[in-house]
Amino acid sequence: MFSKKVLASLANSSVIRQMFEVGVRMRAEFGAEFVFDFSLGNPDPEPPQQTLDVLKRLINSDVRGLHSYMSNAGHQSVREAIAASLNTSGANITYKNVVMTVGAGGALNVIFKALLNPGEEVVALIPYFMEYKTYSANFDAKLITVNSLMDTFLPDMAALEKAITPNTKAVIITSPNNPTGAIYPESTLMELESLLQRKGKEYGTVIYVISDEPYREIVYDGATVPQVLSIIQNSIVAYSFSKSLSLAGERIGYVAASSSIEDVNTLMDALIYANRSLGFVNAPSLFQLAIAESLNITVDTNIYRERRDLLYDHLIGLGFECVKPQGAFYLFPKCPMPDDQAFNEAALKRNIIIVPGSGFGCPGYFRLAYCVGLDVIQRSLPAFTLLAQDIGLK
Amino acid sequence: MFSKKVLASLANSSVIRQMFEVGVRMRAEFGAEFVFDFSLGNPDPEPPQQTLDVLKRLINSDVRGLHSYMSNAGHQSVREAIAASLNTSGANITYKNVVMTVGAGGALNVIFKALLNPGEEVVALIPYFMEYKTYSANFDAKLITVNSLMDTFLPDMAALEKAITPNTKAVIITSPNNPTGAIYPESTLMELESLLQRKGKEYGTVIYVISDEPYREIVYDGATVPQVLSIIQNSIVAYSFSKSLSLAGERIGYVAASSSIEDVNTLMDALIYANRSLGFVNAPSLFQLAIAESLNITVDTNIYRERRDLLYDHLIGLGFECVKPQGAFYLFPKCPMPDDQAFNEAALKRNIIIVPGSGFGCPGYFRLAYCVGLDVIQRSLPAFTLLAQDIGLK
Numbered sequence: 039m040f041s042k043k044v045l046a047s048l049a050n051s052s053v054i055r056q057m058f059e060v061g062v063r064m065r066a067e068f069g070a071e072f073v074f075d076f077s078l079g080n081p082d083p084e085p086p087q088q089t090l091d092v093l094k095r096l097i098n099s100d101v102r103g104l105h106s107y108m109s110n111a112g113h114q115s116v117r118e119a120i121a122a123s124l125n126t127s128g129a130n131i132t133y134k135n136v137v138m139t140v141g142a143g144g145a146l147n148v149i150f151k152a153l154l155n156p157g158e159e160v161v162a163l164i165p166y167f168m169e170y171k172t173y174s175a176n177f178d179a180k181l182i183t184v185n186s187l188m189d190t191f192l193p194d195m196a197a198l199e200k201a202i203t204p205n206t207k208a209v210i211i212t213s214p215n216n217p218t219g220a221i222y223p224e225s226t227l228m229e230l231e232s233l234l235q236r237k238g239k240e241y242g243t244v245i246y247v248i249s250d251e252p253y254r255e256i257v258y259d260g261a262t263v264p265q266v267l268s269i270i271q272n273s274i275v276a277y278s279f280s281k282s283l284s285l286a287g288e289r290i291g292y293v294a295a296s297s298s299i300e301d302v303n304t305l306m307d308a309l310i311y312a313n314r315s316l317g318f319v320n321a322p323s324l325f326q327l328a329i330a331e332s333l334n335i336t337v338d339t340n341i342y343r344e345r346r347d348l349l350y351d352h353l354i355g356l357g358f359e360c361v362k363p364q365g366a367f368y369l370f371p372k373c374p375m376p377d378d379q380a381f382n383e384a385a386l387k388r389n390i391i392i393v394p395g396s397g398f399g400c401p402g403y404f405r406l407a408y409c410v411g412l413d414v415i416q417r418s419l420p421a422f423t424l425l426a427q428d429i430g431l432k
Numbered sequence: 433m434f435s436k437k438v439l440a441s442l443a444n445s446s447v448i449r450q451m452f453e454v455g456v457r458m459r460a461e462f463g464a465e466f467v468f469d470f471s472l473g474n475p476d477p478e479p480p481q482q483t484l485d486v487l488k489r490l491i492n493s494d495v496r497g498l499h500s501y502m503s504n505a506g507h508q509s510v511r512e513a514i515a516a517s518l519n520t521s522g523a524n525i526t527y528k529n530v531v532m533t534v535g536a537g538g539a540l541n542v543i544f545k546a547l548l549n550p551g552e553e554v555v556a557l558i559p560y561f562m563e564y565k566t567y568s569a570n571f572d573a574k575l576i577t578v579n580s581l582m583d584t585f586l587p588d589m590a591a592l593e594k595a596i597t598p599n600t601k602a603v604i605i606t607s608p609n610n611p612t613g614a615i616y617p618e619s620t621l622m623e624l625e626s627l628l629q630r631k632g633k634e635y636g637t638v639i640y641v642i643s644d645e646p647y648r649e650i651v652y653d654g655a656t657v658p659q660v661l662s663i664i665q666n667s668i669v670a671y672s673f674s675k676s677l678s679l680a681g682e683r684i685g686y687v688a689a690s691s692s693i694e695d696v697n698t699l700m701d702a703l704i705y706a707n708r709s710l711g712f713v714n715a716p717s718l719f720q721l722a723i724a725e726s727l728n729i730t731v732d733t734n735i736y737r738e739r740r741d742l743l744y745d746h747l748i749g750l751g752f753e754c755v756k757p758q759g760a761f762y763l764f765p766k767c768p769m770p771d772d773q774a775f776n777e778a779a780l781k782r783n784i785i786i787v788p789g790s791g792f793g794c795p796g797y798f799r800l801a802y803c804v805g806l807d808v809i810q811r812s813l814p815a816f817t818l819l820a821q822d823i824g825l826k
Contacts, residue, residue, distance in 0.1 A: 039638060039695060041571070042549055044702045047709070055504065055708065062503070080501040090491075097484075097491045107474040107680045109456070110449065140534055140683065140712060147711035155436055172709045177435070244433060286501045287717030289534065289683075301433060308438045314449065315441070315566045317541035318534060322716045323681030 053397030061391045074418035075391040076406040081284040089332040110314040112138025116330040123333040128268035137309045138321035141289040142252045142278035152308035154179040158207040165400035191220035202237045208246040214253040217370045217405040219363020224264040231270045252278040253366035255336040258343045261364040271298045282336040290325040342367045345408045357432035367409040388421040447791030455785045468812035469785040470800040475678040483726040504708040506532025510724040517727040522662035531703045532715035535683040536646045536672035546702035548573040552601040559792035585614035596631045602640040608647040611764045611799040613757020618658040625664045646672040647760040649730040652737045655758040665692045676730040684719040736761045739802045751826035761803040782815040
């Protein structure tokens with residue numbers, strides 16, 4: 039009666055969102071302080087004070103038209119501020135290369151719609167954010183997945199090369215990575231660029247890199263994130279302020295395309311058309327204006343570092359194996375039991391809500407989002423200790 | 433190189449948005465006060481003071497999590513408030529029948545994705561908002577258009593009946609109408625319900641009514657808008673606060689589905705899935721909370737009535753023919769020249785920006801959005817007088 043495609047998808051809907059809904063139910067049953075919900079990347083810290091102050095100033099001002107339509111691409115002044123900000127790290131773009139979007143989810147759909155023809159392929163690196171598959175399906179494209187190097191979670195270039203075909207339209211990367219926290223160094227991006235240029239010449243195609251960067255500023259221990267736009271010729275960035283400014287519910291982000299893409303002006307027209315025709319129309323106006331004055335700041339990453347260290351050290355102490363994340367706010371430890379689902383259930387018995395690795399195309403691991411309150415992590419530690427005992431770890 | 437479907441669409445992109453961009457260029461060339469831009473339904477009045485006060489209170493409060501993710505369907509408290517508000521006019525729904533969306537553009541895409549299979553048909557009544565065609569194409573469905581009664585702009589039931597086939601999945605209606613301002617009376621909705629039930633039985637199908645209602649509260653002269661949800665069994669409402677609260681740029685709206693739809697719970701799951709998978713994720717959080725406390729108010733419709741009367745009376749005095757709108761904020765006069773495009777150019781010579789009727793599938797008419805400043809309308813009157821002389825009207 040309804041869309042067959044949607045009905046078929048309902049059965050295997052987002053594992054992350056399923057676990058989030060489990061959390062909602064468990065909090066109602068056991069009380070919020072007895073549930074340790076690590077399912078969703080929903081930042082616990084409030085937005086930075088500077089961003090809140092800008093919002094207050096805008097709302098308390100008598101400037102007219104704050105809430106009106108603007109061009110579908112967004113406020114030009116905001117696009118200019120973003121271009122200038124990206125140029126400080128080498129991007130070499132103008133406001134015309136920027137389209138404001140409804141978060142990174144909106145940005146990725148806009149990019150996919152602008153780029154993809156039915157049957158074309160997007161390559162993602164395992165583990166990957168499962169929505170990439172959903173978004174590809176929106177445009178009848180295929181998501182092809184390929185293993186990473188599992189000791190570092192960096193791309194396996196040989197495996198990636200094998201996955202690239204004449205139908206490959208794009209490779210999607212996420213650095214800092216969700217769920218692993220890995221950061222791709224400049225050398226990796228240069229290898230990727232070299233590979234894609236070579237394969238593009240071989241097949242007579244252009245292979246784009248879609249760089250999903252919501253965690254760009256969430257990094258630790260002095261790590262730096264190289265500027266994809268300045269390294270990869272055919273790169274398109276999907277950015278969100280959900281994490282850097284703790285504005286996940288407000289749906290504000292952008293697409294920025296490298297000025298070295300052939301026919302980039304046509305691509306920008308296609309992106310703006312996609313933004314309009316998918317029904318986004320434009321990114322929310324007030325938050326466009328607010329983020330434009332917050333481009334030089336982020337939430338205090340020490341908040342997340344402290345939580346990472348507390349949880350990571352405790353888990354390692356219990357015998358879990360985990361690559362220490364350099365960025366983002368997730369741990370992606372190895373699953374200590376052969377059966378993912380059995381481990382998931384064991385964790386739930388201790389009121390610990392995880393997301394199984396299968397939710398990222400990577401069984402044998404699990405994800406913990408440590409962007410929750412410090413108190414949640416503190417209270418969860420004894421539960422993890424009991425869980426380790428339950429499953430006979432060590 | 434990019435999406436062929438999108439590239440093909442770029443050529444005949446939204447006429448409304450094209451004329452809006454013409455206006456931007458003309459304002460830069462001639463100065464804003466010498467351009468009379470009636471192209472876009474972008475409300476001139478600021479949001480009601482009550483809504484602005486709620487926004488201020490929320491932003492100035494220290495409530496945590498205002499900007500966080502919530503369930504993809506939206507804040508439950510907001511959905512409850514909307515259901516209660518719709519029930520006062522007879523809807524009989526709960527919060528489970530409501531999904532918060534990124535405006536009506538988001539709502540319509542979510543509805544179309546949840547309902548439509550490739551090749552299925554959506555019937556729209558001429559003149560219609562051209563984005564319905566774009567949105568149908570997103571899901572490989574066909575938009576079938578059928579003439580209205582051109583003296584009243586009400587549905588031509590005989591013509592509509594002929595347009596309904598076994599492939600008809602939905603009829604989309606807009607009352608108060610964009611671009612005509614017509615309001616469908618209860619008797620029309622009852623006839624429509626009777627027709628669709630009869631044809632549905634004949635074909636063994638369910639034919640939904642998608643009711644696009646962004647202008648529901650913008651009505652004049654004591655007109656009332658009947659509650660579609662309480663009259664039509666298989667009705668799904670797309671609503672936006674863009675016009676009623678002058679929040680067009682903030683992208684806040686909802687879908688509400690009749691509780692008498694068979695398998696309505698599955699439909700709601702499909703709508704929520706569509707909201708997530710199209711990349712909206714959720715409607716902007718702060719504005720969800722703000723509109724929930726503004727459900728009993730709208731912008732002062734006297735603002736629009738005054739502008740309608742001033743422009744309408746002047747045009748009638750000049751010899752234009754126009755059905756007087758009962759709602760929304762558009763005039764849709766007959767084009768006084770046989771060639772739409774020639775009239776468009778004649779208007780542009782007087783710095784008047786209209787949207788040709790072809791932008792609504794209805795050549796031989798043109799649309800004026802009178803949601804502009806009163807001063808713009810006042811200054812435009814001499815220009816309309818000169819235009820009437822230029823084309824030898826009367």
